[in-house]
Each structure stands twice: as structure tokens, then as C-alpha cells.
Amino acid sequence: MSTVYRIGEVHDDYCTSCHLLLSHDIASVVNGQIAKTTCRTCFNTHDYKQARIPKRPAKKEETKRSLMDQVLRNMPQMPAMPPAPAPKPKRDLWAALGRINEKKETAAGGDAK
Numbered sequence: 860m861s862t863v864y865r866i867g868e869v870h871d872d873y874c875t876s877c878h879l880l881l882s883h884d885i886a887s888v889v890n891g892q893i894a895k896t897t898c899r900t901c902f903n904t905h906d907y908k909q910a911r912i913p914k915r916p917a918k919k920e921e922t923k924r925s926l927m928d929q930v931l932r933n934m935p936q937m938p939a940m941p942p943a944p945a946p947k948p949k950r951d952l953w954a955a956l957g958r959i960n961e962k963k964e965t966a967a968g969g970d971a972k
């Protein structure tokens with residue numbers, strides 16, 4: 860028993876624009892088989908997909924970690940760290956105070972004479 864398809868009949872098909880299984884109008888019939896359908900939702904006319912949802916191509920298993928590794932691999936190398944500056948010698952404040960006091964004494968002694 861074969862089904863007779865007529866143009867304008869409603870038939871379920873996979874819409875290539877909506878990416879859903881939706882009602883379609885048969886747009887053309889070739890040799891008794893549906894050739895093209897028109898989506899009743901978006902009015903997109905496309906080849907008949909036998910109401911089958913197409914398989915998606917297998918996705919590459921890429922995690923955030925592997926993507927980050929790829930980015931880091933392509934980054935230019937960081938320049939070497941410059942050497943740390945030599946630490947400043949600590950000021951001996953007591954010696955500085957002694958020098959100041961010596962100057963004051965010589966200045967004061969010089970005035971008194």
C-alpha cells in the first residue's frame with residue numbers, strides 16, 4: 860500500500876531553518892515522493908528531510924583547560940625577570956646625629972672664641 864502525497868497537504872518534516880520537527884506543507888512531489896516542503900512556521904521551503912532530525916557532527920572534546928593551554932602555547936615567551944636591585948645600605952641615624960652635634964659644637968665653640 861503506497862501513500863499518495865498531494866501538494867498542499869500537511870506533513871511533518873524537519874525544518875532546516877527552525878531546526879525543529881514541525882508541520883510542513885508539501886511544496887512539490889516527484890515520482891509520488893515528497894521532494895520539497897514549506898515550513899508552516901517560518902515559510903522556509905527546503906528539500907524533504909523524511910521528518911528525520913539530522914545528526915550533529917561530533918564535537919571535539921575541548922575543555923576550558925585545553926583551550927587555555929592552546930592560547931598559552933601560542934603566547935610569546937615572557938622576558939627573563941630583571942635582577943632585583945641591591946638593597947640600600949641602612950642609614951645609621953645615631954652616627955648622623957653625632958655628626959650634626961659635632962658641627963653644632965664646633966660652630967658654637969667657634970662663635971664663643
Ligand SMILES: [Zn+2]
Nearest residue numbers: 874877898901
Ligand atoms: Zn521553519
